[in-house]
Amino acid sequence: MITKGRGLLIVISGPSGAGKGTICKRFMEKNKDVMLSVSATTRSPRVGEVEGINYFFMSKEQFVEKIESNDFLEYAEVYDNYYGTPKSNVEEMLQSGNDVILEIDIQGALKVKENTREGVFVFILPPSMEELKQRIINRGSETNESLMKRFKSAYKEINFISKYNYAVVNDKVEIAVEKLEAIISAEKCRVDRIKDSILDSKEGIIHEQLYD
Ligand code: 5GP
Numbered sequence: 001m002i003t004k005g006r007g008l009l010i011v012i013s014g015p016s017g018a019g020k021g022t023i024c025k026r027f028m029e030k031n032k033d034v035m036l037s038v039s040a041t042t043r044s045p046r047v048g049e050v051e052g053i054n055y056f057f058m059s060k061e062q063f064v065e066k067i068e069s070n071d072f073l074e075y076a077e078v079y080d081n082y083y084g085t086p087k088s089n090v091e092e093m094l095q096s097g098n099d100v101i102l103e104i105d106i107q108g109a110l111k112v113k114e115n116t117r118e119g120v121f122v123f124i125l126p127p128s129m130e131e132l133k134q135r136i137i138n139r140g141s142e143t144n145e146s147l148m149k150r151f152k153s154a155y156k157e158i159n160f161i162s163k164y165n166y167a168v169v170n171d172k173v174e175i176a177v178e179k180l181e182a183i184i185s186a187e188k189c190r191v192d193r194i195k196d197s198i199l200d201s202k203e204g205i206i207h208e209q210l211y212d
Helices: 020-030 060-068 087-095 106-115 129-139 144-163 173-188 191-200 202-211
Strands: 009-013 039-041 055-057 072-078 081-086 100-103 120-125 166-169
Touching (some): 020 173, 166 173
8 A cells, every 4th residue: 555655735826916926726626635724924923913813923032032042943034024834844744744835935935945955836827017016006905015016026136036847927817827737747746756655655646646
């Protein structure tokens, strides 16, 4: 019998307004066995955001304590607030064989790339810069200053696309989600990921590939 191997670490980033959040939400609705890592942040909760579901909200002092005790897989300062990925949660989920999504900014993604040898890095792009601007405006949650900051960063951030393995243009959410599903399926067929299981259990893996 095939034992469930280590889960896949999927790192998703892209400029503010590209639709990472919407894509991840829809993806999670369709793929119940995939876990979304809940980040810690020092930013204040937005209306409707729930502690432990959207973020672990904390003070800067609490966040710095966690940095000092090496509790984060990565952390970064984004738009004047700290954001970080709790290391032990992610590790537990991966070890239990669950795929885990990190929806994090580019600095964080680059740190994950440096600190771990695993990870599938996916960059979400808007259909155009004009559309990106419109989406940030429509969201209505940003002040004018924050909007300009996010829009200017988007221009810089897109230059980092070459550090990623895959790019998905978010024109239509359903299609973008299908592309993400296809990426994950393909990654799970990569010989360098599955060769040990194949060699450990030749009969079983052939059965799994044929009938799953
Ligand atoms: P927002 O304030 O809109 O929820 O998030 C702002 C940015 O912070 C987004 O680009 C989001 O992907 C990023 N972010 C959220 N959580 C983390 C995290 O744990 N680490 C890093 N590096 N970025 C994060």
